Amino acid sequence: MVSETMAAVLLTGHGGLDKLEYQQNVPVPRIGADDVLVKVEACGLNNTDIWTREAAYGENDAGWKGYLDFPIIQGADIAGEIVDIGPNVSEDRIGEKVLVDNALYADAADEFQALVNADLIGSERNGGYAEYAAVPAENAHQIDSSFSATELATFPTAYVTAERMLNRANVGAGDDVFVTGASGGVGTGLIQLARRRGAHVLGLTSSEKADSVRELGADEVVARDEETVPTVIENWTGDGRVDVVADVVGGELFQEFVETLRPGGRLVTAGAVAGPVTEIDLRTVYLKQVHIVGSTMGTRSEFQDLVRYIEDGDIEPLLAETYPLPEIHEAQRHFCRNDYAGNIVVEP
Amino acid sequence: MVSETMAAVLLTGHGGLDKLEYQQNVPVPRIGADDVLVKVEACGLNNTDIWTREAAYGENDAGWKGYLDFPIIQGADIAGEIVDIGPNVSEDRIGEKVLVDNALYADAADEFQALVNADLIGSERNGGYAEYAAVPAENAHQIDSSFSATELATFPTAYVTAERMLNRANVGAGDDVFVTGASGGVGTGLIQLARRRGAHVLGLTSSEKADSVRELGADEVVARDEETVPTVIENWTGDGRVDVVADVVGGELFQEFVETLRPGGRLVTAGAVAGPVTEIDLRTVYLKQVHIVGSTMGTRSEFQDLVRYIEDGDIEPLLAETYPLPEIHEAQRHFCRNDYAGNIVVEP
Numbered sequence: 001m002v003s004e005t006m007a008a009v010l011l012t013g014h015g016g017l018d019k020l021e022y023q024q025n026v027p028v029p030r031i032g033a034d035d036v037l038v039k040v041e042a043c044g045l046n047n048t049d050i051w052t053r054e055a056a057y058g059e060n061d062a063g064w065k066g067y068l069d070f071p072i073i074q075g076a077d078i079a080g081e082i083v084d085i086g087p088n089v090s091e092d093r094i095g096e097k098v099l100v101d102n103a104l105y106a107d108a109a110d111e112f113q114a115l116v117n118a119d120l121i122g123s124e125r126n127g128g129y130a131e132y133a134a135v136p137a138e139n140a141h142q143i144d145s146s147f148s149a150t151e152l153a154t155f156p157t158a159y160v161t162a163e164r165m166l167n168r169a170n171v172g173a174g175d176d177v178f179v180t181g182a183s184g185g186v187g188t189g190l191i192q193l194a195r196r197r198g199a200h201v202l203g204l205t206s207s208e209k210a211d212s213v214r215e216l217g218a219d220e221v222v223a224r225d226e227e228t229v230p231t232v233i234e235n236w237t238g239d240g241r242v243d244v245v246a247d248v249v250g251g252e253l254f255q256e257f258v259e260t261l262r263p264g265g266r267l268v269t270a271g272a273v274a275g276p277v278t279e280i281d282l283r284t285v286y287l288k289q290v291h292i293v294g295s296t297m298g299t300r301s302e303f304q305d306l307v308r309y310i311e312d313g314d315i316e317p318l319l320a321e322t323y324p325l326p327e328i329h330e331a332q333r334h335f336c337r338n339d340y341a342g343n344i345v346v347e348p
Numbered sequence: 349m350v351s352e353t354m355a356a357v358l359l360t361g362h363g364g365l366d367k368l369e370y371q372q373n374v375p376v377p378r379i380g381a382d383d384v385l386v387k388v389e390a391c392g393l394n395n396t397d398i399w400t401r402e403a404a405y406g407e408n409d410a411g412w413k414g415y416l417d418f419p420i421i422q423g424a425d426i427a428g429e430i431v432d433i434g435p436n437v438s439e440d441r442i443g444e445k446v447l448v449d450n451a452l453y454a455d456a457a458d459e460f461q462a463l464v465n466a467d468l469i470g471s472e473r474n475g476g477y478a479e480y481a482a483v484p485a486e487n488a489h490q491i492d493s494s495f496s497a498t499e500l501a502t503f504p505t506a507y508v509t510a511e512r513m514l515n516r517a518n519v520g521a522g523d524d525v526f527v528t529g530a531s532g533g534v535g536t537g538l539i540q541l542a543r544r545r546g547a548h549v550l551g552l553t554s555s556e557k558a559d560s561v562r563e564l565g566a567d568e569v570v571a572r573d574e575e576t577v578p579t580v581i582e583n584w585t586g587d588g589r590v591d592v593v594a595d596v597v598g599g600e601l602f603q604e605f606v607e608t609l610r611p612g613g614r615l616v617t618a619g620a621v622a623g624p625v626t627e628i629d630l631r632t633v634y635l636k637q638v639h640i641v642g643s644t645m646g647t648r649s650e651f652q653d654l655v656r657y658i659e660d661g662d663i664e665p666l667l668a669e670t671y672p673l674p675e676i677h678e679a680q681r682h683f684c685r686n687d688y689a690g691n692i693v694v695e696p
Contacts, residue, residue, distance in 0.1 A: 296635055
């Protein structure tokens, strides 16, 4: 039997780290008819947690989709084991090792509409910074892998975001792909998942993380503190241009990223850690007839593909650091320092 | 027999209108083996003429593709009659009424590569501000239409640009399409060509040109001096959003244009008369998963489609004013005042 209370981190409102409170007598979530209860073994950190807490999604006092009813339990990237089920779920699922897709897809005509209208586990519904999480059975994907739960928790949001970015940019074998923010969660996903498709990968990072990025499979690395993007690309490809830029950096370099594209090239953006409001020269866009494509999260099919790649051993986890759940403040400080490659995970 | 000299306007260098010199003893162009000689009956004005003269394509001292060897004869939008042929061209073509595609497509694997590497008649090769122009036979499209040469000369660059924009944005029946710069050459093309596809069209223009834009077929008009884009779109579509923005304006309103898109919507840009360097909020792009697509000119297939639409009577010319060729300065001044709907044409 599962106990009635659990330890969890509650987000009590928008603001600083003090809004994240570790508490030990939080009620274990109720299981809906189509839900499973997952014993959380590990939960990965991601930017959505921070941006939601800081109300940084560009709307007033809002989370991912709008109004949030505090307190909430954040934590999107859950790996664990099913320990209880709702009445509509098969008992066979108890004991399954699962990786959770945090997108609560809307009931819609197609996967795109289901995604853009999705709620998120860890935002509109309580997530994994807790000992237990109740999630829809269809979101808990059984996974057969030799990786630990902690290693698996590095994957979900970052890697499904990366896989969708590559789909949106139509990346295929032989494409030259420039990955900005190559050492972050999404960046390491982009490198591995682009290589999996047979693309050539150039990663932008700092010199201290260049070796980690190369080890992940990047064919070439731009150390942004030592060299400029145009110089490295000039040496990397014959024409000094690439087919695809997969960008999560944005900011002041954005126009430079657009300029690296070949005619007809695609820049896909899924974030802008260096600043979302930036300058663009539309002449570059229309004269070179390039595409700038937005991408967020992933569809159910893309998550299923991700689980398969993990099971097939196509991609490797990059676990930068593990913290016990009570040390969530220190874990998020580390996450925001951005001095590591891969992802940071908390263990309840 | 064609005489050996002709009247023409020579562009003698980058700069103001004084760089455009009307001369009466310019040699009639030599005809290459695959060329035809067209007696120019009318030649439409377009932005490429101005931007090339002003070296405004963002490169130093450059035309459409780079270095220009002055003097050149500009003028891209030629309507006229074939009066002589090169040795590889059938004699049957003499006497044909033709509309000229000004893109000198490169020899390439596909139409996109042929287009992005194209030279232009009126830029890299002498154009239509003259009594005669020698063009490749395949660029001179026979046209069977009751419109006059002067009316036909309003179409080529603007309308093939508009047709390609709609293709790049995948505009189909039922789409809500917002056309910025609705009264210009490309804008009037966008309205008519989008309506031809069964799309609904909202046009942005000034209040004094609102009636002209409505007469062309726009379902609704935003008079930018009297109302704001969000207000009108709010009233026009139930959700206050559109599927497609077809933009040639850019400038300060660009981010507002992006914000009018529905999730998954497409903004296609082919120019930025209000300023090419502008701000964009990448959060709008990635959270709504929209597409920003660059487009320039058109392919050979798209020009052939345009000729067919004209012959079928699907679209109407919008002739704002006609000037005799010697009055090119006055014609270009009028063109740049932007106080009319449609296009301006000169007649040699």
